[in-house]
Amino acid sequence: MSKSRVVIIALVVIVIAFISISMQKKTEPQNDVASSGSSEPSEEHILRVGWTAEADILNPLTSWSTEAMQITYLVYEPLIGYNTDLEIVGKLARSFETSEDGLTITYKLRPNAKWHDGEPVTADDVIYTHDIIRETGYTNVAQFAEFWESVTAADDHTVVVKLTQPLAFNYACLMPIMPKHIWDGKDGDEIALFANEEPIGSGPYRFVKWEKGSTISLVRNTDYDGTQPGPDGVLFVLYGNEDVAVQALKAGELDVIMEVPPTVWEGIKDVANVKAISLDSYSLHEIGINVAAESYSKGHPFLRDIAVRRAMRHALDTKQMVEIVLGGHGDEGDSLIPFGLKEWHYEFKPGERMGFDLENANRILDEAGYKMASDGVREKDGKKMEFRLMAVEANATDVRGAQLYRDACAKIGIKLTLSTMDENTMGDIVYNKDAPDWDVFMWAWDSDYPDPAYMLGVMLTSQIGVGNEVYYSNPKYDDLYKQQLAELDHDKRKAIIDEMQKMFYDDNCFLVTWYQDKLQAYRTDTFTGWKEVTGGIIYGVTYDNYIDIQPVK
């Protein structure tokens, strides 16, 4: 017998051994819990969540990813938070009270709240958290620090926050309270580099383990004196891509997936024991136009002409985009405030909305003196109407939307040259605030919390080159922003915010194309009681689904 045959036979034997091991494994009990010495019953109900991006770090002050927030908001706890009806309710604070003038907020902490290491939670921890955020400027709570007159302890479990002006939005829901006895003494630089590998919080789940690149596990905090979570633990499982995560959901290896691609979503609608849901979200996609001041802008000068931007708005077919790009899973874009923020989203009246109207667009450009040349591209003063258009190549919807928009603009004599790149490269070009050298881009935003101030705040003059990517600057808008922030009367605040939305819409530098639906899916045979919430059952603004769901009996 030749050597090669021996080798082949040996390989076959190894492969057969491999397969038999795998078959034998199936007959073994699924979880060897008993052997680990745990006293838990063998029937453990762990919620398995599938995600496709990993958390960066579990430091609630400096983590940058949405994924990390899912962990830190379950391990730590803010004073207040959103429930599944999106109402603000007490979390670490048993109750809270705002004075008549809106200048004093009193929080009463749950008296038996304990850190996961057994130390009691006290007012000092809340004061420390305020102090460290004011000192370092970390987290998006820092923008409110200028309004904190004082944060004091009335007693061990009562915190009194005095403000210099009333605040329409209570930042406390964005601020997980940190244990002073662990963090005290770290300065801003140390905190920035602190990976916090074993987070100690006071929340309903304790941190167990992070297997880098694969799973993060949490276990129910049995000492938690608020509502006990239904699941015995939560396991976040990382998948290389959404398609495989969906396969895992179908196979019963997962209980819920944070995001399902539209094409796949249609395919799992009818799978047994799987529920696919489509929810309004807090995200928007937009076409941004460079309106930086002439003194430093490297963008095309035509873009500073409002007539050109109005024509560009009329060339935007939002209906077509929702149908073609999103397959119907979304709503047509108009205002800066996403559709999911229902009561704040401005309902444009027929005369105010500049709909898709190529004829009108052409007329506007003709009147403004941009003459159509023989090559189909308009020109004025010897300059062609040719703009650069950028999109992030990994965002298939943006690229498709940009292509459709380029084709529509060609019909009104505007030539857009599309180039795609990775997001970091585009960010570098867009945010180069000394000389923004670009014309038009397609990009997206998520409102991290369901208050209109988030998106409105992005377009402030002070945010130019930081969040404000179109270099919009309007003193009147800035002024109205300050007014709404201090306005406690809901209707009056809404009137101001409506005005801001209209004003920003009419300035036509940020053409919202669509509001994409949040597509998610969960299994119905493992946990019940999922409540569908705008923004997502998980990965949205409420973390209560992690608590409220119960194992299927």
Next chain:
Amino acid sequence: MSRTVYVARKAGQLFATLFFIAAFNFCLFRILPGSPLTLLARKGNLSADVVARLTSLFGLDKPLWQQFLIYLQNLATAEFGISMTFRRRVIDVISERLVNSFMLLALASVFVIAIGISCGIVAAMRRGTALDRTIVVSSMAGWSFPTFWTGLIAIIVFGTYLHMFPISGIVTPGMRYATSWAETVDILRHLFLPTLTLIIVDTAQFSLVTRSALVDVFTEDYILTARAKGLSENQVLSRHAMPNAMLPIMTTTALYVSLLIGGAIEVETVFSFPGMGKLMYDSVLLRDYPILEASFFLFAAFTVFANFVTDVMYMIVDPRVKSL
């Protein structure tokens, strides 16, 4: 030229190459537009002050030559600095992934090389037969399939349909093991599909090279002579044909093995495997300079080292190298 001089010269080239790689690596990622902090400000209302503070904390505001010195220092200590994404020592981040990738690719390499060379030998010896055609066509077909596609098909067949093997990760999530043997078995089961995919896709590299090298050698006069001496086919193969066909096979092996620590990005993505390929890809998007610099350096160093070993092996296998 003596063997010592030959080895010394190759070793000198090795170190010069490594330094060049280190310098090149540094420039490569700084040339890329964007920075690790570009997109931070876009999340929440992070103030310009905080962005400036982080920039200086990571040394990104220093002149390039100073950053280069810091980088060299980080290389010298083999800690490679602090990852800007994970805020942990790069060596810790990388070593976890390195172990995983190495495990997968070492296992796959053994199979790929063994199966590939064996098939190549069989095909060459049975040249022109149906067996030869089957081997050539099937390995060519495997090589031509896109890796991610082969992986997805493997997932559908063995995972979703037959339920024989897990389709993602490296261990069963949340599993607690009774014994370390149980854990080993679980890891092996998770390695099966990625390994199978790599075998299907990569075997052709070895079977085709081996076959064509042997087919060439078989036409030589000394093979005819060997046969005329009355040697059996196996003796002809092992004494005369294989030694002469080894050079191209060794080169292919060196190239393949040098990819061991680089990870297999497509396979890692399809099977959600926490390896180096995935880490490098994500780090490019995030511009995590320290991770990129460290992993590309290790990757390049390993390749250079594998080539060095090949050069030395040539000297042993090929008598002509000695007399250079």
